[in-house]
Amino acid sequence: MEIIKVENLSFAYKGSKTNIIDDISFSVNKGDFLILYGPSGCGKTTLLKLMKKEIAPDGKRKGRIYYKGTDISKLDDRQSASEIGYVMQNPDGQIVTDKVYRELAFGLENLGESDSVIKRKTAEISSVFGINKWFHSDTATLSGGQKQLLNLAAVMIMSPDLLLLDEPVSQLDPFSASAFIEMLVRFNREYGVTVIISEHNLEGIFSYADTIAVLDKTKIRYLGVPRTCCGFFAKEAPIVEGMPIPARIYQRFGIKAACPIDVREARTFIRRYCPNIVRKLDKPVKLNNNSFAVELDDIYFRYDRKSPDIINGLDLKVRKGEIYAVVGGNGCGKTTLLALIAGQLKPYSGNILIGGIRYNAASKIAVIPQNPVTLFTEDNLRDDLVNFAVNCGIQKDIAPSAVNDLCRTLGIVEVLKNHPYDLSGGEIQKAALAKIMISSPDVILLDEPTKGVDAWSKKSFAEILKRLAKEGKAIIIVTHDNEFAAETADTCGLLFDGTIISEDPSGEFYSKNDFYTTVSSRITKGFFENTVTFDEVINLCKENGGVK
Amino acid sequence: MNFSERHPATQFIFFSASICSVILNRNPFFLCISLVIALVYRIFQLRSIRILKEIFNYILLTGFLTVLIPLVSHNGKTALFFINDNAVTKEAILLGFSTGLEFSAVICWFSCMSRVMSGEKIIYLISGIAPRLAVFISGIMKFVPLCRKQYLNIYRTQKNIYSGYKSLRKKIYIVIRSFSALITWIIESSADSADSMYARGYGLYGRSSFSIYRFRRFDVIILAVIVYLLPFTATSVLYRTAGIVFYPETVIPLSAANILISILWTIIMLIPVVTEICEEYKWKLLRSKI
DSSP: EEEEEEEEEEEETTTTSOSSEEEEEEEEEETOEEEOOTTSSSSSSHHHHHGGGGGOOOOOEEEEEEEEEGGGSSSSSHHHHHHHHEEEOOOOTOOOOBBBBHHHHHHHHHHHHHHHOOOOHHHHHHHHHHHHHTTTTTTTGGGGGHHHHHHHHHHTTTTEEEEEETTTTTSOOOOHHHHHHHHHEEEEEEEOOOOEEEEEOOOTTTTGGGGEEEEETTTEEEEEEEHHHHHTTTOOOOHHHSOHHHHHHHHHTSSSSSSOOOOHHHHHHHHHHOSSSOOOOOOOOOOOOOEEEEEEEEEESSSSSSSOSSHHHHHHHHTTEEEEEEEEOOTSSHHOOOOOOSOOOOOOOOEEEETTEEOTTTSSSSEOOOOOGGGSSSSSSHHHHHHHHHHTTTTTTHHHHHHHHHHHHHHOGGGGSSSSGGGOHHHHHHHHHHHHHTTSEEEEEEETTTTOOOOOHHHHHHHHHHHHHHOOEEEEEEEHHHHHHHHHHEEEEEEEEEEEEEEEHHHHHHOOOOOSHHHHHHHBTTSSOOSSHHHHHHHHHHHTOOOO | OGGGSSSSSHHHHHHHHHHHHHHHOHHHHHHHHHHHHHHHHHHHHHTTTTTHHHHHHHHHOOOHHHHHHHHOOOSOOOOOETTEEEHHHHHHHHHHHHHHHHHHHHHHHHHHHHHOHHHHHHHHHHHHHHHHHHHHHHHHHHHHHHHHHHHHHHHHHHHHTTTOOSSSSHHHHHHHHHHHHHHHHHHHHHHHHHHHHHTTTTTOOOOOOOOOOOOOOOOOOOOOHHHHHHHHHEEEEEESSSSOOOSSSSSOOOOHHHHHHHHHHHHHHHHHHHHHHHHHHHHHHHHOOO
C-alpha cells in the first residue's frame, strides 16, 4: 500500500520564475526506505518540505501530494503533526526547549496527551535511544550527534508512520552519523516506519535503501533499487561522484554482474573480476625539501590548571607547500591543536614557530573555522569580500575586480550576490577560502572542511587546495574524513591521547592502518598492497587488466 | 527525601511563606530564630567554609544598619548620648538592629531558595499558569548559551582575520560586526526552531503540560499546614499584634496570639532542616547495618 504519492508536482519559489522541481511523480510504499539523492541545491529540501504541510514553503505549486489517499493540504492538522515526522539538517536549530525531557515531551504536549501517557512514552523512547543518562541534561550541553539523536527521538515519540529527513547526518562526524543511521534503519526494519531521507553522500547508507530516487536539475532521473542505480549513470560525473566506492568500482569495471553495495560485497567482487598479478602501485615519492612553515616542539596545553592535558608533548612539523592532515576520533583535541597553531590559545610549555620565528601577531596564518559562515558579516558575499580586501590594504577601485578574479579561480562568481547563509556547503567553504586568500597567508588552517559538502564539490575543493600548496602555502587540515585526507594530503598524522601517535605520507599512512582507514583500502586489503584512494584502486585494476 | 527534591509548588510556597512571615512578623525574637534556622539550612546546602563568609556578611549588614539608623533618625524617648547635638536613642538602635536582622533573614531565605528552585522548576510553575509563556522561556533558556557560543565563534574568527587591528576603534568595529553577524544567525536559526515547532504540532488546540515532578503525601501535609496558618497570620497582621512599635518607646508585642503564631511558623521553617538531619541520620544508620 502506498503511504505517499506525488503526482506531477512542480514548484517555484515566490518571486522566482524557474521551477526548483519540475513535474515530479513517484510513490512510496508503507515500510519502505527511500533515499532522495542529488547534488546540493537540486531541490531535495523543497520536495521534502512540500510533503509536510506545516512547513511547506511559499510559492507556486502545481500537481498533488497524497498521504494515505488524502491530499496533503486537506490533511487533518493533528494527523499531519503526529503521523509525519520531520528531521532537519541543523542539529541545533530544531531543538526547541532547554531540557532533554522537555524536548521529548514537546510534541505530545502539543497534541494534548495526558501526563501519564507522556510519562510512559518518554520513558519508552529514552530506553530505546539510550537517552536515560542525559534525560535531565540541558540540551545546550549535548554533542552534535546526541542533539541529532534527540531530534529523531523527539519526532519518533509521536509514533509517526512516515519519517522525512533532510540530510540529517551531513553536520555530524562519521561515528555519530553511523549511529544515527543505525537507529533510523532500526526504526524502519523493526517498527515499520516509512523513511524518506535526502542525502548527497551515499556512503554508509546506500545498502539500507529499498529505493533510491536520483534528483538532478529539477527532475527525478532514476527511481529504483540501489543495485542498478550506478550502472544507470555510467559517465555523469557529479552524480556518480557521490555514489559509494563499491558501486563506483563496479561502474568502472563495466561488466554485467550484480553491483556490490557494501564493502563486503566489493571485496568479493574485486577478487572475482580482477587478477592481482601486480599487487603494488608504483607511486612517485613526493620530495619536499622546502623550509618548515610550522614547527611545534613539545607542546603541552590544558584548559584549566586542574583539568587534564589536552595536548600532551606534541611535535609537528609542516613544510612550505605541504598539505598535512590531522585525523583522529571525536574529542581528541584536533580543534584545540588548530587554535594553538593559530595563536588563539597559548601552550603552557613548548615552542611554536611559524616560518622559523616565534608566533606573533604578524605571522601570516589564516583559519577557516568549522563553521565557515562565521567569517562573513555582510549581507552578500561580494560586499563582504570587497570590504575585507579594502581593509587589507587593497585600493578601493581595484578591490572589486581583484575579488572577482579570485572568485573566478575558485568557481564561485555566480554566487557572489548571494547571502552567505544561502550558500551550499561546498560554496561556503570556497567562499571562506576566497576571504582568507585576500590577506595572502603563508599558512592555512582548515577545520573539518568537508562537513556538509557534497562529493563533487569536495573534489574541486581538494584541487584548489593542491593548487595553493603548489604555490608554496602550508596547509593543515583537521578532519574526520579519511577519504578526503587520503586524496588531498601529502602527510597524515593520527592525533591520539594528546599527541601525534603516527605520521606518514598519506598513502603509506592509510595502507599501514587496518581499521582507521579509507573504504578503498578496506576493500583491497590483502589483495592489493598500497591502494588507499578510489583512483589508485582503479589504476591498479587497469594495470592488472580488470578495468579497460 | 530531601526538601530539595520535593514538588516545586511545595518549595515555592514554603519559601514564599517563610519570607513573608519574616516581613510580616517583626518580633525580634522571631527574626532571630528565623535567621538562625535559615543559616542552619544554608550550612546543610553549602557544606563548605563559604558559609562563614556569608555569616560575616550578615553580621556586617546588621551592624551597619544598627549604626546607620541612629545617626539619621533621632526619634525615641531614651537618649543615650549626643553627637553634634543630635540624640542617639536606644529605640533607634533597636530599630536598626531589628531591621538588620530582618534584611539578613530575608536575604538568607532567598539564597536558600535560589539554591533549591532551579530555572527548570520555575518554568514548570509558570507552565501551570501560562503554558505558552513557559515554552517561550524554555526556548530562551536553550537559546542563550547557544548564542553566547556562536558569538564567541564569530568574534574569535573575526578577531583572527583582522589580527592586525590594535587600536580601540578597530576593536570596537570588530565587536559591532560580530554582533550584527550574530543577529543574522539568530534570525536564521529561529526560523529553523519555528519550523521544528510547527512540524511537531505546536499551536494545535488543547496543549497539555508534562512534568517530571510528583506530588506526594508529604507535599500535601506541608501545604495544608501553611494554608491553615495563613488566616491566623493575616488577622494578627491586621490587628497589628505582630508589628513591633519602636517610637516613641519600643514595645515588643508578646501577646499570646503572637507567640503562638511565631512558634507555629518556627515549626514550619524547621521542616527542611529537620528532613536534612533525618536523612543524614538514616543514611548513617543504613550504612552501619551494611
